[in-house]
Each structure stands twice: as structure tokens, then as C-alpha cells.
Amino acid sequence: MKSHALIRPAWTPATIALMVLGFMAYWPLGLAVLAYILWGDRLEAFRFDVNRATDRVVDGFRRSGARVPFGATATGNLAFDEWRDAELKRLDEERRRLDDAGAEFESYARELRRAKDREEFDRFMSQRGRRAGAVDADVVRG
Numbered sequence: 001m002k003s004h005a006l007i008r009p010a011w012t013p014a015t016i017a018l019m020v021l022g023f024m025a026y027w028p029l030g031l032a033v034l035a036y037i038l039w040g041d042r043l044e045a046f047r048f049d050v051n052r053a054t055d056r057v058v059d060g061f062r063r064s065g066a067r068v069p070f071g072a073t074a075t076g077n078l079a080f081d082e083w084r085d086a087e088l089k090r091l092d093e094e095r096r097r098l099d100d101a102g103a104e105f106e107s108y109a110r111e112l113r114r115a116k117d118r119e120e121f122d123r124f125m126s127q128r129g130r131r132a133g134a135v136d137a138d139v140v141r142g
Contacts, residue, residue, distance in 0.1 A: 009040020
């Protein structure tokens with residue numbers, strides 16, 4: 001069973017209606033919905049890139065011994081701090097692994113969609129060619 005989000009970066013009736021309502025309510029809102037329709041499929045890659053860049057910055061802070069601005073602070077118990085840092089590192093690696101797997105699956109799904117679209121298009125063109133051949137044969141006979 002396929003499941004599609006109602007609001008997704010595509011020209012669907014829901015997104016078109018939201019865009020029109022956005023323009024009617026406040027034009028920048030309609031413009032934002034239009035931008036989402038046109039470039040929304042790039043948001044996932046953008047989020048992935050921002051997460052990766054943020055991770056690099058935080059890792060740099062940790063390696064330098066500087067205090068991470070939005071991270072956990074030292075408790076004073078070295079054993080606990082070491083354990084927490086090791087667990088956070090393990091969780092970060094696991095999250096990166098899951099993000100990579102998600103990106104890999106998204107790429108795989110995109111290629112499957114592309115192959116299916118190509119197959120449907122080729123089938124259409126072959127049927128169209130047969131119909132055009134039949135019409136040409138009728139014209140020659142007639």
C-alpha cells in the first residue's frame with residue numbers, strides 16, 4: 001500500500017490550494033508555499049548537509065576541549081563525564097549511520113521511480129507507434 005503525504009513538494013491539489021490561500025492571505029506566505037512546491041525535494045538533502053556541518057563544528061569543540069555551547073556541561077565526576085561522552089559519541093555515530101542508510105534508501109527509491117517511469121514511457125511510445133502504424137496502413141489502403 002502506498003502512502004503519500006498530503007502536503008509534499010509537488011503540484012498536488014492540496015499544495016495548489018495552500019498556495020492560492022497563502023497568496024490571498026499574505027503574499028509572502030503564498031510565495032513560500034510556491035518555493036516549497038518547486039524546491040521542497042531539496043530540503044532533505046539540505047537538512048542532512050546542515051546536520052553534518054553542525055556535527056563537525058561540535059566535534060571540533062569537543063576535540064579542542066572547549067565547552068560546547070549547547071551541549072552538556074561537565075558534572076565534575078570524571079567517570080560519568082567519560083561514560084556520557086562515549087555514549088553520546090556512540091549515539092552520534094549511530095545517528096549518522098541511520099542518516100546515511102536513509103539517504104541511500106531515498107536514492108534507491110528515486111532510481112526505482114525513475115526506472116518505473118521509463119518503463120511506462122517506453123510502453124506508451126511502443127503502443128503509440130503501433131497505433132500510428134495502423135493509422136498509416138489505413139491511410140495507404142484508403
